[in-house]
Amino acid sequence: MESNPTRMCELLVGLPAVHILGIEDHEGEPLRVHIERAESRAGCPECGVVAESKGRSVVVLVDLPVYGRPSRLVWHKRRFRCLEVTCPNSSWTESDPKIAAPRMALADRTGRWVTEQVGRNARSVNEVAGELSCDWHTVNDAVVAYGSALVDDDLDRFGDVTALGLDEVLFARLGKWKRQHFSTSIVDVDTGQLLDVVPGRSGKEPMAWLNAQPQAWRDEVAFATLDLSGPYRAVFDACLPNAVQVADPFHVVKLANSKLDECRRRVQNETLGHRGRRDDPLWKVRRLLTKADERLDEPGREKLLGLLAAGDPKGEVKMTWHAKESIRWLYAHTDHDLALEFVERLSDDMADKDLPVEVRSLGRTLKRWKHQIAAWHTAQVSNGPTEAANNLIKRVKRAAFGFTSFRNYRIRALLYAGKPNWSLLKTIAPH
Numbered sequence: 133m134e135s136n137p138t139r140m141c142e143l144l145v146g147l148p149a150v151h152i153l154g155i156e157d158h159e160g161e162p163l164r165v166h167i168e169r170a171e172s173r174a175g176c177p178e179c180g181v182v183a184e185s186k187g188r189s190v191v192v193l194v195d196l197p198v199y200g201r202p203s204r205l206v207w208h209k210r211r212f213r214c215l216e217v218t219c220p221n222s223s224w225t226e227s228d229p230k231i232a233a234p235r236m237a238l239a240d241r242t243g244r245w246v247t248e249q250v251g252r253n254a255r256s257v258n259e260v261a262g263e264l265s266c267d268w269h270t271v272n273d274a275v276v277a278y279g280s281a282l283v284d285d286d287l288d289r290f291g292d293v294t295a296l297g298l299d300e301v302l303f304a305r306l307g308k309w310k311r312q313h314f315s316t317s318i319v320d321v322d323t324g325q326l327l328d329v330v331p332g333r334s335g336k337e338p339m340a341w342l343n344a345q346p347q348a349w350r351d352e353v354a355f356a357t358l359d360l361s362g363p364y365r366a367v368f369d370a371c372l373p374n375a376v377q378v379a380d381p382f383h384v385v386k387l388a389n390s391k392l393d394e395c396r397r398r399v400q401n402e403t404l405g406h407r408g409r410r411d412d413p414l415w416k417v418r419r420l421l422t423k424a425d426e427r428l429d430e431p432g433r434e435k436l437l438g439l440l441a442a443g444d445p446k447g448e449v450k451m452t453w454h455a456k457e458s459i460r461w462l463y464a465h466t467d468h469d470l471a472l473e474f475v476e477r478l479s480d481d482m483a484d485k486d487l488p489v490e491v492r493s494l495g496r497t498l499k500r501w502k503h504q505i506a507a508w509h510t511a512q513v514s515n516g517p518t519e520a521a522n523n524l525i526k527r528v529k530r531a532a533f534g535f536t537s538f539r540n541y542r543i544r545a546l547l548y549a550g551k552p553n554w555s556l557l558k559t560i561a562p563h
């Protein structure tokens with residue numbers, strides 16, 4: 133039996149009124165602290181008649197480490213029987229959510245602690261489970277139960293949003309074929325707060341999410357940012373008809389780079405009849421091509437032009453490279469009307485039938501998205517916060533070594549990048 137008062141206090145921090153019945157200390161095993169509730173009487177929850185005690189049942193809960201050692205709270209729960217003969221409630225076991233939530237394998241204080249360790253500090257579930265000397269599921273179930281409450285029950289987690297962005301994120305590769313599973317992040321583009329994550333990258337789920345928000349909230353959204361994706365455009369057309377749509381510059385430039393890559397591989401194949409090999413000029417030039425022109429020094433630029441002269445007889449890769457650089461120049465403009473004129477002229481030029489097929493395809497995309505692309509210059513919403521939110525999500529994914537369950541992924545991403553109000557962690561009721 134423990135008698136040192138300081139050590140007694142450490143054992144009881146955060147617990148309601150309990151008696152310590154004894155402590156078991158076996159070498160190499162978690163410390164076992166036996167407790168019972170201080171309150172020994174109970175009324176029948178059905179009829180209120182004072183109940184009769186009818187033995188005990190024992191529940192073992194994973195608890196916080198004490199004196200640097202893993203521990204278990206061994207709760208001796210009283211069983212009761214109703215004395216009222218007409219009452220249908222014959223017997224029950226006492227419960228106390230302050231000790232442990234129903235069906236939870238962790239003590240309540242420990243459930244809150246693991247939620248903060250995993251959710252806020254992005255520690256891996258495995259690492260925290262190791263520290264508590266329990267299994268992965270025990271910790272993960274608690275993070276999901278307390279974490280859901282923290283992100284979903286707090287209706288004030290996010291306020292008005294003036295610039296909202298949709299962005300697809302790969303969250304898992306599942307099964308034998310490593311099939312890719314996507315999700316859509318819904319982000320406050322001004323602050324970088326992750327508002328929510330919904331499954332898939334079609335328009336259906338983001339549309340349902342937006343429709344679930346109050347009309348007044350949707351009316352506040354002045355700018356809606358997106359990649360060059362048709363489904364997200366349809367979502368904004370339908371749910372935020374008054375918001376100015378803004379194409380994310382990062383994705384515009386990315387598209388130009390991927391067209392350049394396509395062209396390089398096609399020309400490589402047409403001229404040499406095989407995929408790029410180490411000594412092929414078009415293979416050697418691949419990194420220089422996607423690098424921003426102003427970052428190339430003079431020798432780099434000469435090397436690029438030399439390799440293109442050697443591997444690109446019709447100048448097709450060079451033309452596509454010029455197209456990519458022109459698109460990058462678009463963002464040097466600061467005036468909306470000039471930018472729109474620039475995109476229009478550029479997409480017309482790119483329609484020339486003598487240009488490589490990749491440039492013409494790029495031109496058609498620019499034409500289809502010209503208003504969204506030029507709107508960037510009106511909105512001046514920075515891409516930074518969305519990228520910051522995406523980087524946080526990536527960090528969560530690394531800590532988790534990839535997710536297999538969308539629910540786990542959503543809760544973890546929101547705990548880390550959704551700016552939950554952590555001061556509520558003490559009071560929320562786990563799901």
Ligand SMILES: [Zn+2]
Nearest residue numbers: 176179214219
């Ligand atoms: Zn009763």
